[in-house]
Amino acid sequence: MSQLPSITLHVPEGTESDGQEPSPDNERALHTSFHQLILEQSSLIEAGLELEMKERDRESPACLAPPDACAAAWPEPGQGEQCPGYSSASLQILASMPSRTIGRSLGAIISQYCNRTARLRRRSSRPPLQQLCRAARPSLRQYDLDADPARATLEDKWSLLVKELLSLSPYQRSQMLLTLPISLAEKRTLRRQVNRQRGLLRQRAQHWAPSSPCGWSIVYVGLGCRGLWYRLLSLLRTAQPWHYTLKQISGRFGSSVLSYFLFLKTLLMFNFFSFLILLAFVVVLQAVYPPTSASPPPFTGLELLTGAGYFTHSLLYYGYYSNVTLNDPCTPGSKGSACPPAAPPFPYNMPLAYLFSVGVSFLVTCILLVYCVSCSFRESVGSSMGDLAVKVFCAWDFKVIQRRSVKLQCENFCTQLKELLAEQRSRSHSQSLCQRLRHCIVVLLAWTVALGSVLGCTLAVHHLSKHMHVVQQEQRAQGSGRWQQEAILLVLPLVVSLLNALMPHLYNLLAMWEKQDSPVTQVYVAICRNLILKMVVLSLLCFQWLSRSVVCSTEECWETCVGQDLYRFVVMDFIFTLLDTLFGELVWRLILEKRLRQRPEFDIARNVLELIYGQTLTWLGILFAPLLPAVQMLKLLLLFYIKKTSLMRNCQSPSKPWQASHMSTIFITLLCFPFFLGATIFLSYTIWSVQPSETCGPFRGLETIYKSGKSWVLVLQKSNPNITWFAWVHQHLVENTFLLFFTSGALLAVIYFYIQVVRGQQRVICLLREQIAKEGEDKIFLMQKLHSVYEQRERRA
Amino acid sequence: MGNKQTIFTDEQLDAYQDCTFFTRKEILRLHGRYHEMAPNVVPMDYTKDPDVKLPMQLIINMPELKENPFKERIVSSFSEDGEGSLSFNDFVDMFSVLSEMAPRELKAIYAFKIYDFNTDNFICKADLEQTLNKLTREELTAEEITLVCEKVIEEADMDGDGKLGFADFENMISKAPDFLSTFHIRI
Numbered sequence: 001m002s003q004l005p006s007i008t009l010h011v012p013e014g015t016e017s018d019g020q021e022p023s024p025d026n027e028r029a030l031h032t033s034f035h036q037l038i039l040e041q042s043s044l045i046e047a048g049l050e051l052e053m054k055e056r057d058r059e060s061p062a063c064l065a066p067p068d069a070c071a072a073a074w075p076e077p078g079q080g081e082q083c084p085g086y087s088s089a090s091l092q093i094l095a096s097m098p099s100r101t102i103g104r105s106l107g108a109i110i111s112q113y114c115n116r117t118a119r120l121r122r123r124s125s126r127p128p129l130q131q132l133c134r135a136a137r138p139s140l141r142q143y144d145l146d147a148d149p150a151r152a153t154l155e156d157k158w159s160l161l162v163k164e165l166l167s168l169s170p171y172q173r174s175q176m177l178l179t180l181p182i183s184l185a186e187k188r189t190l191r192r193q194v195n196r197q198r199g200l201l202r203q204r205a206q207h208w209a210p211s212s213p214c215g216w217s218i219v220y221v222g223l224g225c226r227g228l229w230y231r232l233l234s235l236l237r238t239a240q241p242w243h244y245t246l247k248q249i250s251g252r253f254g255s256s257v258l259s260y261f262l263f264l265k266t267l268l269m270f271n272f273f274s275f276l277i278l279l280a281f282v283v284v285l286q287a288v289y290p291p292t293s294a295s296p297p298p299f300t301g302l303e304l305l306t307g308a309g310y311f312t313h314s315l316l317y318y319g320y321y322s323n324v325t326l327n328d329p330c331t332p333g334s335k336g337s338a339c340p341p342a343a344p345p346f347p348y349n350m351p352l353a354y355l356f357s358v359g360v361s362f363l364v365t366c367i368l369l370v371y372c373v374s375c376s377f378r379e380s381v382g383s384s385m386g387d388l389a390v391k392v393f394c395a396w397d398f399k400v401i402q403r404r405s406v407k408l409q410c411e412n413f414c415t416q417l418k419e420l421l422a423e424q425r426s427r428s429h430s431q432s433l434c435q436r437l438r439h440c441i442v443v444l445l446a447w448t449v450a451l452g453s454v455l456g457c458t459l460a461v462h463h464l465s466k467h468m469h470v471v472q473q474e475q476r477a478q479g480s481g482r483w484q485q486e487a488i489l490l491v492l493p494l495v496v497s498l499l500n501a502l503m504p505h506l507y508n509l510l511a512m513w514e515k516q517d518s519p520v521t522q523v524y525v526a527i528c529r530n531l532i533l534k535m536v537v538l539s540l541l542c543f544q545w546l547s548r549s550v551v552c553s554t555e556e557c558w559e560t561c562v563g564q565d566l567y568r569f570v571v572m573d574f575i576f577t578l579l580d581t582l583f584g585e586l587v588w589r590l591i592l593e594k595r596l597r598q599r600p601e602f603d604i605a606r607n608v609l610e611l612i613y614g615q616t617l618t619w620l621g622i623l624f625a626p627l628l629p630a631v632q633m634l635k636l637l638l639l640f641y642i643k644k645t646s647l648m649r650n651c652q653s654p655s656k657p658w659q660a661s662h663m664s665t666i667f668i669t670l671l672c673f674p675f676f677l678g679a680t681i682f683l684s685y686t687i688w689s690v691q692p693s694e695t696c697g698p699f700r701g702l703e704t705i706y707k708s709g710k711s712w713v714l715v716l717q718k719s720n721p722n723i724t725w726f727a728w729v730h731q732h733l734v735e736n737t738f739l740l741f742f743t744s745g746a747l748l749a750v751i752y753f754y755i756q757v758v759r760g761q762q763r764v765i766c767l768l769r770e771q772i773a774k775e776g777e778d779k780i781f782l783m784q785k786l787h788s789v790y791e792q793r794e795r796r797a
Numbered sequence: 798m799g800n801k802q803t804i805f806t807d808e809q810l811d812a813y814q815d816c817t818f819f820t821r822k823e824i825l826r827l828h829g830r831y832h833e834m835a836p837n838v839v840p841m842d843y844t845k846d847p848d849v850k851l852p853m854q855l856i857i858n859m860p861e862l863k864e865n866p867f868k869e870r871i872v873s874s875f876s877e878d879g880e881g882s883l884s885f886n887d888f889v890d891m892f893s894v895l896s897e898m899a900p901r902e903l904k905a906i907y908a909f910k911i912y913d914f915n916t917d918n919f920i921c922k923a924d925l926e927q928t929l930n931k932l933t934r935e936e937l938t939a940e941e942i943t944l945v946c947e948k949v950i951e952e953a954d955m956d957g958d959g960k961l962g963f964a965d966f967e968n969m970i971s972k973a974p975d976f977l978s979t980f981h982i983r984i
Contacts, residue, residue, distance in 0.1 A: 178903075179900055183890060184816055185877070387969075389969050390969060390972060392929065394975050406865075414937060661975050773956060777957065
């Protein structure tokens with residue numbers, strides 16, 4: 001389709017002088033005759049512009065002023081400074097370029113959003129790659145003069161926007177309304193107009209509407225749902241606890257310290273859901289139908305610490321739960337009594353309920369965790385902090401409102417800028433070989449010390465548990481008092497918590513000695529080492545519990561014993577966190593204030609890792625102590641208030657730069673990957689391979705816990721031959737390992753596909769960046785030509 | 798739901814809920830804050846949409862804005878009359894954009910307006926220098942400021958005109974994961 005290169009410059013005749021660039025009619029024609037254009041350029045443009053200037057001169061000068069109030073501040077004086085000697089006519093044309101009016105004039109915003117809604121409707125946010133003509137300039141591609149809303153008057157644009165909004169779905173409409181960058185009064189007017197039009201349309205469509213009650217009830221249900229949704233949203237927001245407390249904390253300490261408290265809130269939510277499921281399906285029912293058991297020993301205060309004694313035969317532990325069907329009148333073992341003919345309302349299979357509740361609570365936690373990880377990933381994927389531009393515009397925390405904190409923030413900002421400048425300067429002179437070697441050796445040495453300390457701690461814990469076991473046997477043989485026996489039980493958790501509390505300080509010292517390049521790397525390295533220590537110690541403890549070679553080896557009801565051990569660990573962890581707050585923050589502040597007149601900082605990384613460790617202990621213990629999430633919830637609540645009080649009294653805002661969203665993502669990912677995954681593996685192994693004890697608990701006498709579920713499927717199959725498909729599904733999908741391999745293979749293929757898509761998109765980004773630079777050069781070229789044309793005209797006149 | 802408030806009609810509250818990121822309760826709370834700044838001027842009854850504006854001096858004395866180095870720029874970016882006074886609509890709009898539910902694009906548009914001191918729709922070197930002076934309270938030397946400005950323009954300017962247009966600014970913001978959490982004022 002080749003046309004003659006007719007470059008007719010359309011000049012708008014309207015009073016709306018929103019700045020219309022004289023543009024060619026047909027872009028393809030322009031492109032194919034580019035060479036000819038260069039030859040004919042000056043005369044043609046001059047003729048066209050002369051025409052336009054004649055039009056402008058005909059209008060009164062007052063009409064040149066735009067009717068919008070927003071675009072009042074046109075940059076003529078400023079422009080004059082930057083481009084001296086440019087005539088006012090060319091300046092006026094330049095000032096009305098879209099890049100200078102966007103965001104300023106209402107008309108430009110509205111036309112931009114018209115395009116956006118039209119695109120939404122057509123569901124094509126970018127042109128498909130096959131149709132990309134490499135030679136065409138993207139800024140003029142898809143440019144259709146007749147359909148361009150930028151040429152219309154303001155009222156036309158407004159009605160066009162209303163029309164476009166009406167054609168969207170309600171959700172898209174509300175999203176578009178929320179994200180329009182116009183003032184609230186105008187948004188309300190727009191909404192009123194849209195609603196009015198919608199009412200008119202509905203009235204007009206009434207005689208086509210189905211007169212059946214079905215159609216109308218759907219409409220009313222929809223309206224009612226929308227109202228309900230708003231009510232629910234407002235209820236959820238008011239139910240947000242601690243809104244004022246969090247505002248106080250963020251106002252004084254900023255987003256970084258706030259992230260710790262938000263993480264605590266997230267953990268509270270996880271525990272709440274687990275607890276709810278276990279409470280509803282396991283605990284309450286067992287409480288209503290208590291099993292017959294020996295009377296428990298009297299309650300002394302020590303049970304709160306050791307979890308033994310009065311608590312041993314209570315709802316807290318696995319051993320209390322019965323392995324029979326509750327509320328079943330046909331009790332097995334009662335020979336000779338006939339079952340009543342009428343079936344009981346709800347016979348409740350406790351072992352099955354126990355297994356499924358634990359499984360479902362883990363599943364719910366998994367789903368919530370993955371959702372949280374994906375949310376924070378979406379927010380935080382970005383390049384590293386070295387960018388100076390990002391620092392200047394995004395590092396100032398607007399949430400900080402206290403005068404002293406703002407002053408501190410200002411000082412930190414200056415320090416960070418100076419550090420960044422120094423870093424960039426030093427990057428230009430690279431380090432000498434000697435310095436680099438020395439740095440390498442120091443880093444290697446620090447890592448050796450760290451890993452060696454981890455190994456040392458692990459061996460210490462292993463030998464200590466063996467020793468404590470021997471001492472326990474001796475005590476039992478000697479028949480010493482209950483207090484002594486139970487106090488012995490507390491030694492191992494005490495030592496483990498002590499190590500977990502002290503070693504991070506050692507790692508902080510190591511990090512200071514190492515002197516990494518950037519403070520962010522320092523934080524990452526300290527977190528890494530802390531993490532390795534916790535993971536190794538927890539793995540050792542898990543191995544000890546499952547193998548029962550040392551711990552709980554003499555107990556008949558080993559699950560209750562393991563549950564008690566985990567309870568003790570959780571309680572000890574809480575006590576040591578309290579002590580750490582007391583000594584690490586209160587006492588340290590008193591010391592620092594006397595010496596250096598400053599307060600200690602809140603060590604976010606260490607505190608968050610402690611929270612993660614405590615949560616992992618809870619997850620490990622859910623199977624053995626169903627009420628452990630409740631204990632953890634209580635612990636987290638107390639911790640929130642204690643940490644907040646200590647923070648307000650003893651700490652100052654952090655001086656190191658802290659990428660709050662990046663670190664939050666890292667913490668929630670750490671919670672998900674090593675720790676939740678480890679807990680799931682521990683649970684799966686226990687369910688599939690470990691033999692439960694013979695005398696207590698809901699799975700007594702079975703080969704493995706999993707067998708209870710399997711036997712239920714078999715019973716189902718026998719009782720009702722119509723649901724053999726269920727058993728088939730169970731046999732071929734759940735038990736078959738082939739499915740696992742197939743799923744993993746499919747997952748890997750999907751991951752590979754997405755990696756390739758990301759790579760392709762990165763290439764496209766590079767190409768687009770080149771195009772932007774070229775467009776910039778074009779723009780400068782055109783501006784200069786424009787000015788030279790006007791200068792020629794003025795010289796001639 | 799049985800709320801006996803007489804400040805707004807239900808229709809007005811629905812409109813506010815649709816057009817901002819706030820719920821009914823938060824809108825009422827915001828009205829309380831707006832009212833307490835000037836109890837004699839701001840009426841308690843907004844059912845007729847009275848045309849009441851509060852001057853900039855009152856707004857920038859709010860505790861949420863008092864210590865903010867950009868308080869005047871924030872208020873004038875949301876002001877419709879060009880002098881920095883805010884009506885209740887503008888007040889709600891301001892805190893809605895600065896709330897944590899506002900999407901990145903919307904925040905980027907207003908952040909650009911805030912940092913554009915001479916309102917020429919570009920962040921030029923002079924704008925950057927003013928921004929830095931406000932952020933550092935003039936603790937950096939003049940040559941350090943010039944160096945930082947040059948580096949910022951070098952990093953962020955893509956079309957080579959020596960200043961940051963909105964597209965450059967938005968592109969840079971998209972690389973900053975922290976923007977959403979720092980460009981946020983809790984009310």
